[in-house]
Amino acid sequence: MDAAQQEATAKARELQRSWYGEPLGTLFRRLIDDLGLNQARLAASLGLSAPMLSQLMSGQRAKIGNPAVVQRVQALQELARNVADGTVTAAEAAGRMDEIKQSSGGSMLSSSTAQSTPSSGAPTVRRVVREIQSLLRSVSAAGDVIDAADSLAPAHPELAEFLRVYGAGRTADAVAHYEAHQN
Secondary structure, eight states, X not given: OOHHHHHHHHHHHHHHHHHHSSOHHHHHHHHHHHHTOOHHHHXXXXXXXXXXXXXXXXXXXXXXXXXXXXXXXHHHHHHHHHHXXXXXXXXXXXXXXXXXXXXXXXXXXXXXXXHXXXXXXXXXXXXXXXXXXXXXXXXXXXXXXXXXXXXXXXXOHHHHHHHHHHHHXXXXXXXXXXXXXXX
């Protein structure tokens, strides 16, 4: 790989970090490990071709262009957390992966409420935050969100903060913001 390709890959991974919280190679490898998948099964579950998954993982491509795929990634992350905490068995996870694969990209929040909510029936804070992030990130790149926030900041600082935190920030920061503004 020449210097220009290395620079382009590094830039793509940095963009992935700003859009998704970490490089997609790291995120996808964790899903593969946590859910006991291989790359082909992960690609199929997400609705991506194997070459596209490989390009995203290697940093040859920066952005997932389809919002439905982003939602499937988030659903698989939630499923992996449920497997890790023991609320879902490996056998149940296999069935849920098929459901995720077949989802058309509608709100994963409403279609998976039973598997991702506490006993009260209310969506988890992290899940709500990820839905907001997914929506913002599906319509605009992080740099554009920051530009919009900067434009709004003088007249509407709270709205500018919202855009920065949810549209370009890390999920943990957005969760903290959400919780701070719910009381």
